Amino acid sequence: MALRNALLVALIDRESSGYDLAKKFSVSVANFWTATPQQLYRELEKMEAAGLLSARVVKQDKRPDKRLFSVTEAGRAALREFTRRKPKPTTVRDELLVQVEALAHADVACVRTSIRSHVESSGRRLAAYEHSLAEILGSRTEDEFLATGSRIGPYLTLHRGISFERENIAWGRRALDILARRYPDPTPG
Amino acid sequence: MALRNALLVALIDRESSGYDLAKKFSVSVANFWTATPQQLYRELEKMEAAGLLSARVVKQDKRPDKRLFSVTEAGRAALREFTRRKPKPTTVRDELLVQVEALAHADVACVRTSIRSHVESSGRRLAAYEHSLAEILGSRTEDEFLATGSRIGPYLTLHRGISFERENIAWGRRALDILARRYPDPTPG
DNA sequence: CCACCCTAGTCACTTTTTTTACTATGCATT
DNA sequence: AATGCATAGTAAAAAAAGTGACTAGGGTGG
Numbered sequence: 495m496a497l498r499n500a501l502l503v504a505l506i507d508r509e510s511s512g513y514d515l516a517k518k519f520s521v522s523v524a525n526f527w528t529a530t531p532q533q534l535y536r537e538l539e540k541m542e543a544a545g546l547l548s549a550r551v552v553k554q555d556k557r558p559d560k561r562l563f564s565v566t567e568a569g570r571a572a573l574r575e576f577t578r579r580k581p582k583p584t585t586v587r588d589e590l591l592v593q594v595e596a597l598a599h600a601d602v603a604c605v606r607t608s609i610r611s612h613v614e615s616s617g618r619r620l621a622a623y624e625h626s627l628a629e630i631l632g633s634r635t636e637d638e639f640l641a642t643g644s645r646i647g648p649y650l651t652l653h654r655g656i657s658f659e660r661e662n663i664a665w666g667r668r669a670l671d672i673l674a675r676r677y678p679d680p681t682p683g
Numbered sequence: 684m685a686l687r688n689a690l691l692v693a694l695i696d697r698e699s700s701g702y703d704l705a706k707k708f709s710v711s712v713a714n715f716w717t718a719t720p721q722q723l724y725r726e727l728e729k730m731e732a733a734g735l736l737s738a739r740v741v742k743q744d745k746r747p748d749k750r751l752f753s754v755t756e757a758g759r760a761a762l763r764e765f766t767r768r769k770p771k772p773t774t775v776r777d778e779l780l781v782q783v784e785a786l787a788h789a790d791v792a793c794v795r796t797s798i799r800s801h802v803e804s805s806g807r808r809l810a811a812y813e814h815s816l817a818e819i820l821g822s823r824t825e826d827e828f829l830a831t832g833s834r835i836g837p838y839l840t841l842h843r844g845i846s847f848e849r850e851n852i853a854w855g856r857r858a859l860d861i862l863a864r865r866y867p868d869p870t871p872g
Numbered sequence: 873c874c875a876c877c878c879t880a881g882t883c884a885c886t887t888t889t890t891t892t893a894c895t896a897t898g899c900a901t902t
Numbered sequence: 903a904a905t906g907c908a909t910a911g912t913a914a915a916a917a918a919a920g921t922g923a924c925t926a927g928g929g930t931g932g
Contacts (some may be wrong), residue, residue: 588773641717702881746928
């Protein structure tokens with residue numbers, strides 16, 4: 495029932511297909527919720543059955559048909575009701591940190607490679623979030639936006655995502671430095 | 684199969700009961716993995732059956748018996764093998780951020796309350812992580828520790844947890860400020 | 873003395889999530 | 903001509919996770 499709320503939010507301003515949502519969940523929404531495409535399609539069906547969403551089929555030229563979902567009045571009410579409840583504590587599952595915690599018993603070279611690739615994907619997500627933020631701000635400064643803008647919610651979650659990814663990158667680089675000192679590469683000669 | 688690795692790490696330096704682990708997962712391990720006590724007990728059983736752990740019962744005075752689990756050679760090998768594989772991407776599920784994203788359609792007073800309580804629990808976790816870090820460092824400076832210490836892995840994951848919680852707190856406070864300006868409390872008079 | 877919390881679990885059930893493999897079409901490469 | 907990639911999904915099963923209730927002794931506060 496939790497993915498449900500994330501879907502309501504993702505759909506509230508714009509009707510989308512499952513496919514659109516899958517992309518959205520791999521970028522902006524990824525910031526606070528992760529889900530696979532299969533999860534999305536299933537949950538969308540259930541939500542339509544529950545009357546939270548309505549769907550219409552759009553035929554396309556040279557492309558498969560798609561079903562566009564939009565939030566119904568009942569869906570809006572459910573979302574508002576959700577915002578009144580106490581949110582469940584954040585859950586994090588980070589295999590990289592499990593590997594790092596196990597460092598003394600690990601294959602350190604592999605862990606270093608994993609950290610490097612983690613830093614890279616944080617860099618990609620950071621760029622995507624910063625791009626979205628720039629889009630939201632438009633030509634306004636942050637102060638102007640904060641005084642008058644309408645998308646304060648997305649602004650705030652994007653900022654959280656941006657600082658999270660920046661910290662990921664800073665942490666990863668520092669970890670690599672420390673590991674390079676403690677576990678130097680075998681140098682030729 | 685992923686909780687499994689987190690359990691191997693949590694047990695690798697010290698045999699523990701399910702109950703001990705539940706506490707550990709609610710503090711230090713919470714940093715990178717979350718699990719309920721039921722999950723732990725179940726997974727411990729399976730891991731014992733798979734030969735990754737061995738268990739012994741300890742009778743206690745004035746307390747229920749407990750079963751202490753420790754990692755076997757096969758368990759160590761499995762952990763090392765795990766560190767060689769590419770870690771799965773981090774998953775985050777944060778209902779608070781879903782609520783914030785929905786701000787324009789939300790009960791703002793409730794969301795503000797949720798942010799406040801989120802900031803408070805981050806504060807508690809931060810204090811716990813900083814305490815653990817101080818324990819790891821002992822009387823050494825960070826530089827001395829980094830040059831000679833043996834618990835580099837836990838040091839690094841704790842640092843990640845600390846910066847994460849600090850960012851949570853900073854973000855939450857800023858969000859509350861912004862919301863206070865945009866949605867002022869109804870002032871009497 | 874009762875209510876409640878701490879230790880140390882177990883059991884049953886339900887929901888959620890992940891994994892794997894499919895169906896189709898069109899477009900651009902090689 | 904075959905290959906892979908993007909679009910736009912569907913299906914089924916297995917694994918993992920979450921919820922709630924229960925046992926049982928001991929200690930603590932009011």
